[in-house]
Amino acid sequence: MKKYVQGLSRRELLQRGGVAALASFLPSVAAAAGGFAWDPAGERPQPADRRFRSEVVEQYLVEIRARIRDPELARLFFNCFPNTLDTTVEPGTFEGRPDTVVITGDIPAMWQRDSSAQVWPYLELARKDERLRALIEGVIRRQTRNILIDPYANAFMADLNALPLEWSRHDDTEMKQGVGERKYELDSLCYPIRLAHGYWKRTGGTQPFDAQWHDAMRVVVRTMREQQRKDGPGPYHFQRTSPTPTETLGERGFGNPVKSVGLIASGFRPSDDACIFPFLVPANLFAVASLRQLAEMASAILHDNSLAENASSLAKEVESTARQHAIALTPEGTIWAYEVDGFGGQVLLDDANVPSLLALPYLDSSPDAALYARTRAFVWSERNPWFFRGSAGEGIGGPHEGSGMIWPMSQMMYALTSISAGEIREALRMLKIGSAGSGFIHESYFKNDARNFTRAWFAWANSLFGELIVHLAEVRLEVLNLRVKRSPAASA
Secondary structure, rough: OOOOOOEEEEEHHHHHHHHHHHHHHHHHHHHHOOOOOOOOOOOOOOOOHHOOOOOOHHHHHHHHHHOOOOOHHHHHHHHOOHHHHOOOOOEEEEEEEEEEOOOEOOOEEHHHHHHHHHHHHHHHOHHHHHHHHHHHHHHHHHHHHHHHOOOOHHHHHHEEEEEOHHHHHOOOOOOOOOOOOOOOOHHHHHHHHHHHHHHHHHOOOOOOOOOOHHHHHHHHHHHHHHHHOOOOOOOOOEOOOOOOHHHOOOOOOOOOOOOOOOOOOOOOOOOOOEEOOOOHHHHHHHHHHHHHHHHHHHHHHOOHHHHHHHHHHHHHHHHHHHHHHOEEEEEOEEEOOOEEEEOOEEEEOOOOOOOOOOOOOOOOOOOOOOHHHHHHHHOOOOOOEEEEEEEEEEEEOOOOOOOOOOOHHHHHHHHHHHOOOHHHHHHHHHHHOOOOOOOOOEEEEEEEEEEEEOOOOOOHHHHHHHHHHHHHHOOOHHOOOOOOOOOOOHHH
């Protein structure tokens, strides 16, 4: 997601006036998103302007807000938790069944990863609201259609008959009709499984898991096996003419070489930036968890023991290989590497986007608690080249927005993976600062000035913040019962 609209990168947009510049382009977003655009200045849209309304959600907002003593956190929660439903969903039907598009916010396309994460916090409430359950069923069905169009694509157009996103139209890759961008990211195959499994476990519904979903899951496993690269690099390649090296893949579009050891290659990271080494470790560990969830569903719902065994055996192979090739030795002990190549090459860092090393327990993808604890200490420190600390907070960023830019998503993951009340309070303090008084969570902000931020309308971050607050209300209510003070330096 490197650009907004009209061919401008996020950094160019900020240089041309930040949120005001974004507002000038909202009509372009609206034209591509069914005529809807939202100006994220201040508060939620008015009830009549919301894309989806649920009394169950509204009652829940009031209930949780009442548990939050800090008024600024309460305001953020009230705005952020429903932001996906308020502004980004397009419920409909296809062939008589629910069909739901979920755009990212200011980019009028549906990412497989983002859409899964955006609706994830509503699963518990879907048990009480049939319309909400049907909306999420529609997301699963649309993701299924997307996989069958192209399992190597990361983003799809809301209107599958539309042209691709502007910046993707000249890419050297095999573009399919309906694809918005074709950056192959392993996690784009995992997130739809996670959402499907979560939907099944929380609602008990099996409506979306029909013959089409069955076919899509076979495609997922086949694609992952192709990208183990045991028989060559596979069919996917991607090149883009760009001054930014992370926007394209080297080696004729196949990425840097790997030794086939059993891990699954990924062209790009969840930030949409190119991998240095294609074996992206957090995505592989996420794949292990997702494949085991798929095996459970294939057996219990589809009654397909062959698919269940295929998914289970692949998960077992990837986990075993990760333990052999993806663990790095540091002066502080062993940690997970971020990327490896199977030849012994390792990249030691973490990126804010999820799946990340920091987020492994959140995704039920951390098979070794002690190894994770050392890894967490590494990535949340200046030993990680993409960790930044300044007067406006600290956190992890990445090459997508560049040096000094902290992603609040990392601060939320820091809190979600913490057992320390002090760490959680500090994360909440920084999240308040990072919102820059806007009432919403942004993609990233400069470490010394939260007013210098990217993406005023980024629904994934808003949903995740809402999810964090709900989690704390359920398991760490004492943290929400305290006012979270800003430091004098951060408030300046």
